Amino acid sequence: MPVVKTPRTREPLWHEWDRKAQKHGLRHTVYDVNGDKYTGEWQDNLKHGKGIQKWKSTGAIYSGDWKFGKRDGYGSYSIPDPVTKAYKKVYTGWWENDQKCGYGLMIYPNRECYEGEWSAGLRSGWGRMNYLNGSVYEGQWLLDKCHGQGTLWLPNKDRYEGRWKNGKKHGPGMYFYLETGQLLEGIWSSDRPKCGLLSDFARGEAPAPTQYPIPKV
Numbered sequence: 001m002p003v004v005k006t007p008r009t010r011e012p013l014w015h016e017w018d019r020k021a022q023k024h025g026l027r028h029t030v031y032d033v034n035g036d037k038y039t040g041e042w043q044d045n046l047k048h049g050k051g052i053q054k055w056k057s058t059g060a061i062y063s064g065d066w067k068f069g070k071r072d073g074y075g076s077y078s079i080p081d082p083v084t085k086a087y088k089k090v091y092t093g094w095w096e097n098d099q100k101c102g103y104g105l106m107i108y109p110n111r112e113c114y115e116g117e118w119s120a121g122l123r124s125g126w127g128r129m130n131y132l133n134g135s136v137y138e139g140q141w142l143l144d145k146c147h148g149q150g151t152l153w154l155p156n157k158d159r160y161e162g163r164w165k166n167g168k169k170h171g172p173g174m175y176f177y178l179e180t181g182q183l184l185e186g187i188w189s190s191d192r193p194k195c196g197l198l199s200d201f202a203r204g205e206a207p208a209p210t211q212y213p214i215p216k217v
Contacts, residue, residue: 040066061087070098093118116141139164162188181206182214 029039040051046069064075076092093104099121106114116127123141139150145167152160162173169188181203186196
């Protein structure tokens, strides 16, 4: 009696190749077609977990947490020095959805630095900024500008304590002239004092007090 053999079904080769191409778990360095490379953990073919990404076009490196293909969690971003080629950290802190978000330290190319809170890649919340000219601002930020309550220390030791709006002194505040030992309390608008009361403040300790004290009202 003849025996009928059914042909053996074989899985197409591309199914096997596709399974091997799917990235999941810890993998060796994977290169993109543009030369970028990533070494670290994957999930469902996306960067997920701990990993290091290097961009070929800029030479920049990110080392830290990833979530479904985006920087998310704690990590550092570094760039090579154009002269020495040595890597220097630009930002160290928290990320969310591929942007700086949460608490972090940013060092700018001109060596100014900001340490504080971020939101959607911009300085927002409470933070401290050290400027190149020696000034220091500590207080509230919104959309990358001083906004809310904050204090500015100037290189000559004068300082302003009060309200800010869109990066400028705006609202009630106090300006301390430490060189002369005077204090201006008043209202500011777009960095300019509009009205206020000038009085002596720690006059006896001032390096260069005015010749005559301000009479008390």
